[in-house]
Amino acid sequence: MSDGPDPDRLNALEAKLNAKKKAMTPEPAEEHHLSQAQAGWRMVTELVVGLLLGFGFGYGLDSFFGTIPIFLVLFTMLGFAGGVRAMMRSAEEITKKNAETHDS
Incomplete structure (x- = not known):
């Protein structure tokens, strides 16, 4: 029996542990060059959906109550604001x- 640990076994164990740590470390997320365009389309979509929802609710209420397009105009404006x-x-x-990205 030897007095101390075997340095070759310790080095092999350390290499295995480092390989496992490296495998478990997630890859850094890459920003795509389309991210700004995607953000722009998201904002346009939000605006259009707000307008369409307001228009739809207003038209539906006007049809239900048989009124002039007062609800249509009102809810379209509210949809635009939303x-x-x-x-x-x-x-x-x-x-x-x-x-946050630039501060890090």
Whole structure:
């Protein structure tokens, strides 16, 4: 029996542990050059969906109540406001994400 640990076995064990750690370490996420375009399309989609929802609800209420297109105009404006608000939240989220990325 030897007095101390075998250095060759310790080196082999250390190499295996380093290989396992390297395999478990996630790859850094790469930013695609289309990310800004995707953000732009997301904002446009949010605006259009807000407008269409407002238009649809307004038209439906006008049809249900048999009124002049007062609800159509009112809800289209509300849909536009909601779409703009959603766009602003998306822009703020993207700004925070970019600030965190550049600070790190």
